Amino acid sequence: MQIAQVILNGLLLGGLYAAMAAGFSLVWGVLNIINIAQGSAVVLGSYVAFFAWRYAGLNPLAAVALAGPLLFAAGWLLQRFLIQRVVAAPVLITLVFTFGMDLILNNSMISLFTADYRKIEGAFPTMPLTLGALTLPVDRLLAAVAAIGAAFALHFYLHKSRLGRAIVAVRMDRQTAELMGVRVEIIYATTFGLGLAMAGVAGCLLAAIFPTSPLNSAYYLHVAFVACVLGGLGSVLGAVAGGLLLGVVESLGALLVGAEYGTTVAAVALLLMLFTRPQGLLGRAGYE
Amino acid sequence: MMSRARLAIAITAIGALACAGLPLILAGEPYLMRLVTMFSLLLVLAASWNIVGGFTGYPSFATGAFFGLGAYVAAILQAKGVDWRLALAAAGLAGGVLAAPVGYGVLRLRGHYFAVASLMLGTILKELTTGWSDLTGGGMGLTIAGAGGDPEVLASFALRISLALAVLTVLLGAAIKWSRLGFGLDCIRMNETAAAGIGVDAQKLKTYAFILSSIPAAVAGAVYAGWIGYIDPTDVYDVMWSVKPIVAVLLGGVGTILGPVVGAAIFVALEEIVWRNVLSFSAGGLGVLIVLLLLILPAGVLPSFVSRKARS
Amino acid sequence: MTTALLDARNISRRFGGLKAIDDVSFQLNEGEIVGLIGSNGAGKTTLVNLVTGHLKPSQGEISFRGQKITGRKPHELASRGLMRTFQIVQPFNALTGLDNVAAAAMFAGHSRSLSSAREQADAALSNLGISHCRDHLPIRMTLAERKRLELARAWVAKPRLLFLDEVNAGLNTGEIEGVLGMIRKIAAEGVAIVIIEHLMKVVKGLCPQLIVLHRGQLLASGPTDEIARNPSVIEAYLGTRGAAAMLGDKS
Numbered sequence: 069m070q071i072a073q074v075i076l077n078g079l080l081l082g083g084l085y086a087a088m089a090a091g092f093s094l095v096w097g098v099l100n101i102i103n104i105a106q107g108s109a110v111v112l113g114s115y116v117a118f119f120a121w122r123y124a125g126l127n128p129l130a131a132v133a134l135a136g137p138l139l140f141a142a143g144w145l146l147q148r149f150l151i152q153r154v155v156a157a158p159v160l161i162t163l164v165f166t167f168g169m170d171l172i173l174n175n176s177m178i179s180l181f182t183a184d185y186r187k188i189e190g191a192f193p194t195m196p197l198t199l200g201a202l203t204l205p206v207d208r209l210l211a212a213v214a215a216i217g218a219a220f221a222l223h224f225y226l227h228k229s230r231l232g233r234a235i236v237a238v239r240m241d242r243q244t245a246e247l248m249g250v251r252v253e254i255i256y257a258t259t260f261g262l263g264l265a266m267a268g269v270a271g272c273l274l275a276a277i278f279p280t281s282p283l284n285s286a287y288y289l290h291v292a293f294v295a296c297v298l299g300g301l302g303s304v305l306g307a308v309a310g311g312l313l314l315g316v317v318e319s320l321g322a323l324l325v326g327a328e329y330g331t332t333v334a335a336v337a338l339l340l341m342l343f344t345r346p347q348g349l350l351g352r353a354g355y356e
Numbered sequence: 357m358m359s360r361a362r363l364a365i366a367i368t369a370i371g372a373l374a375c376a377g378l379p380l381i382l383a384g385e386p387y388l389m390r391l392v393t394m395f396s397l398l399l400v401l402a403a404s405w406n407i408v409g410g411f412t413g414y415p416s417f418a419t420g421a422f423f424g425l426g427a428y429v430a431a432i433l434q435a436k437g438v439d440w441r442l443a444l445a446a447a448g449l450a451g452g453v454l455a456a457p458v459g460y461g462v463l464r465l466r467g468h469y470f471a472v473a474s475l476m477l478g479t480i481l482k483e484l485t486t487g488w489s490d491l492t493g494g495g496m497g498l499t500i501a502g503a504g505g506d507p508e509v510l511a512s513f514a515l516r517i518s519l520a521l522a523v524l525t526v527l528l529g530a531a532i533k534w535s536r537l538g539f540g541l542d543c544i545r546m547n548e549t550a551a552a553g554i555g556v557d558a559q560k561l562k563t564y565a566f567i568l569s570s571i572p573a574a575v576a577g578a579v580y581a582g583w584i585g586y587i588d589p590t591d592v593y594d595v596m597w598s599v600k601p602i603v604a605v606l607l608g609g610v611g612t613i614l615g616p617v618v619g620a621a622i623f624v625a626l627e628e629i630v631w632r633n634v635l636s637f638s639a640g641g642l643g644v645l646i647v648l649l650l651l652i653l654p655a656g657v658l659p660s661f662v663s664r665k666a667r668s
Numbered sequence: 669m670t671t672a673l674l675d676a677r678n679i680s681r682r683f684g685g686l687k688a689i690d691d692v693s694f695q696l697n698e699g700e701i702v703g704l705i706g707s708n709g710a711g712k713t714t715l716v717n718l719v720t721g722h723l724k725p726s727q728g729e730i731s732f733r734g735q736k737i738t739g740r741k742p743h744e745l746a747s748r749g750l751m752r753t754f755q756i757v758q759p760f761n762a763l764t765g766l767d768n769v770a771a772a773a774m775f776a777g778h779s780r781s782l783s784s785a786r787e788q789a790d791a792a793l794s795n796l797g798i799s800h801c802r803d804h805l806p807i808r809m810t811l812a813e814r815k816r817l818e819l820a821r822a823w824v825a826k827p828r829l830l831f832l833d834e835v836n837a838g839l840n841t842g843e844i845e846g847v848l849g850m851i852r853k854i855a856a857e858g859v860a861i862v863i864i865e866h867l868m869k870v871v872k873g874l875c876p877q878l879i880v881l882h883r884g885q886l887l888a889s890g891p892t893d894e895i896a897r898n899p900s901v902i903e904a905y906l907g908t909r910g911a912a913a914m915l916g917d918k919s
Contacts, residue, residue, distance in 0.1 A: 096468070102468050102471070102472070150647070150651075153651055154650055154651070154654075157650075157654065158415075159415050159467045159468055159471060160409065160415035160471075160602070160610075161606075161650055161654065163415060163417075163468070163471055164599070164602055164603065164606065164646055164650065165646065165647065165650045167599060167643075167646065168642070168643040168644070168645070168646025168647040168650070169643065169647060170643070171639045171640055171642055171643030171646070172640045172643035172644060172647070173643075174639070174640075175637055175638075175639040175640030175641075175643065176637075176640055179636055179637060179640070286595070290476075290479070293472050297469070326487070328483065328486065328487055329483055329484075329487060330483075331476070331479045331480060331483050332479075332480045332483050332484065335476045335479070335480050338473075338476070339461070339473070342465060342469065342473070343461075343464075536774060536782075539771060539774060539782065540775065542760070542762075542763065542771075543760055543763075543771050543775075546760040546761050546762055546763065547758050547759070547760055547761070549754070549758055550754070550758035550759070550760060551743075551760075551771075551775075552741070552742040552743045552746070553742060553743075553746055553751065553752060553753075553754070553758065554746055554751075554771055554772040554775050554776045554821055554825060555743050555744075555746035555747035555772070555775035555776030555777075555825065556743055556771075556775045557741075557743045557744070558743065559741075
């Protein structure tokens with residue numbers, strides 16, 4: 069029964085991971101860029117929620133509507149006017165470039181808001197639900213459901229809307245999409261904007277559950293990457309599956325070998341996946 | 357062929373002069389000594405990264421992992437009373453021994469997958485080091501025995517060792533680039549399928565390159581530990597030890613022999629300027645430097661013809 | 669009975685549910701020139717990938733010069749004398765024409781030093797009529813020159829068996845004539861050659877022996893004249909009467 073509880077906790081954690089990974093996966097798949105600044109973008113989302121709660125009493129669920137558009141705009145501009153210049157460069161260059169962006173964003177947040185850990189207290193109900201022998205913390209459930217909901221919203225946006233379908237088309241075959249009249253720079257900017265918006269949404273929900281700080285950004289990046297590879301690159305649903313799996317793996321790992329080895333456990337899971345099923349749980353093989 | 361021999365002799369001669377002369381010239385200038393030592397250590401990391409990242413074309417972020425491993429191996433051994441020379445050698449050996457299986461596995465991955473897998477090596481080692489506190493002191497870190505002596509003597513000693521190591525690493529890079537191994541790595545970087553088609557054992561050569569690159573990085577960590585006198589996991593496994601060398605090589609010219617030298621010098625100079633003026637924003641300053649560098653000078657400061665000329 | 673140069677027995681390869689190669693056996697002898705033909709999707713390139721180590725067979729055994737080579741890596745086979753060219757040319761883009769070839773002399777041809785590798789490369793370039801590309805980067809060469817560059821790489825490696833995957837694809841008639849001359853030159857050195865080709869005219873002029881694949885299976889193999897008269901080959905591979913007429917045009 070303890071195992072069942074641990075798996076449940078892992079799934080609740082994994083819901084948040086899914087939102088962190090969804091935007092990261094989208095950007096990687098469409099632009100062939102790993103956005104190292106994704107972790108810091110999550111923290112930025114947390115700050116938006118934190119200050120909205122403190123100064124306007126805005127619930128983190130509502131702050132999503134603030135952080136999402138804000139980070140979308142920031143991402144759109146960044147991609148359109150900065151990253152676009154290196155988007156076709158080799159992996160090394162784009163990696164180091166987004167690393168540089170991450171240093172700027174992260175250090176700015178530390179300078180402005182200090183490295184203190186902050187958490188939104190009292191926004192979500194905290195009484196636990198009991199299901200038989202299992203305990204279900206309502207605040208975590210709320211955050212996980214909202215996070216997965218956001219990921220699904222992104223999924224449906226990509227498949228139902230005109231712009232979303234253009235994004236999918238560019239991911240599948242950029243040149244053909246260009247021939248069909250799709251303006252690739254605009255698609256790239258929109259994609260990067262959506263990627264950061266998802267990070268912002270994840271950050272809002274995260275801040276209601278866990279204390280966050282710019283010091284945690286590297287960890288969030290790690291989560292996004294591992295979830296992405298576990299689930300399989302190429303679809304939002306893959307990122308969701310990967311996020312949930314990572315949450316469970318981490319929770320089980322904490323139970324079996326100790327929480328302090330969380331990254332090592334995740335890395336072992338990642339390597340096992342890469343060498344046995346490189347396309348991930350739901351993905352297609354062959355993307356570098 | 358002549359120009360290669362001349363370049364090798366020039367590197368050796370200038371290096372030997374620097375090793376012998378700089379500690380004398382800089383005696384009584386602790387600030388400059390610290391600066392040159394930092395430059396030398398960065399140069400070691402940059403030149404060793406260049407073997408994998410430049411010659412082979414695999415974007416490794418594992419430099420910091422080997423740096424940290426070397427620092428800990430040397431510190432633990434010295435704490436147990438082992439002679440510093442043996443400790444440095446053991447650090448290098450440990451780096452190579454870890455690099456062999458890790459490289460063999462991880463170098464099967466490409467692009468982003470390789471980059472992030474190599475990045476995770478440092479995180480894993482950091483966690484394991486922190487967790488194994490009986491041996492490593494955990495998060496509390498380790499103080500290196502023998503560092504309690506005269507700080508001036510220690511500074512001069514660290515300067516000489518790190519300079520010598522830097523010269524050796526640059527020569528190692530040249531030796532690899534001009535060898536059969538280097539020719540094979542060139543082919544692998546340009547087209548791995550075609551390389552296999554003409555008989556290049558890519559897996560073997562990539563692993564050799566990874567091992568050869570990890571050894572100087574680990575020794576650099578050992579030198580750093582002895583110089584600073586105190587290490588902890590967040591310091592020596594900092595991802596910056598992986599990123600700064602890459603930025604230095606990008607500044608100087610990827611895949612060239614002298615690119616790391618030029619790049620490390622520019623990097624240390626820029627870092628000092630930023631450091632002095634905006635201490636609280638030093639990481640952000642580095643970020644600005646990276647972004648500007650890649651937008652303005654994507655090929656590095658040394659013109660790219662150096663790398664093409666080197667082979668003819 | 670002498671052992672064949674290459675002996676492939678009952679090899680199969682599945683991709684998921686699809687049998688790309690289904691129980692194919694064939695032998696090649698020292699120094700012979702064989703055409704490997706079949707319609708699009710017949711499995712020609714897959715078969716080459718299996719024999720040269722780029723893919724592993726799901727079943728079956730392959731031996732080369734009397735030794736089992738099933739599952740060996742491409743680089744190992746290349747240095748043992750089993751080489752191939754690619755349907756899409758694969759040059760080293762930042763190496764000159766000379767060094768592109770010298771690399772092959774070094775790694776597959778076992779040259780001891782770079783200078784001896786370059787000497788051999790120089791000779792190969794002039795043998796294949798592309799000495800003028802010595803100091804050019806591949807990007808400055810025409811497609812025909814790049815194809816010859818690949819042949820030069822194969823030449824210096826001194827293979828015993830060479831697979832040429834659609835070496836004429838994309839070339840005009842004059843260029844094809846030139847490349848065929850080169851292939852004859854390489855064959856004259858005693859190298860066994862397998863040519864994967866669409867153009868029946870090319871195959872008939874060059875290859876005394878043929879292997880015909882159809883939907884992953886070996887349809888026929890033997891002397892070109894016999895194969896050309898084989899009704900099932902005509903029907904399966906060429907399909908139409910017009911094509912059959914073309915096949916029979918010589919007789």
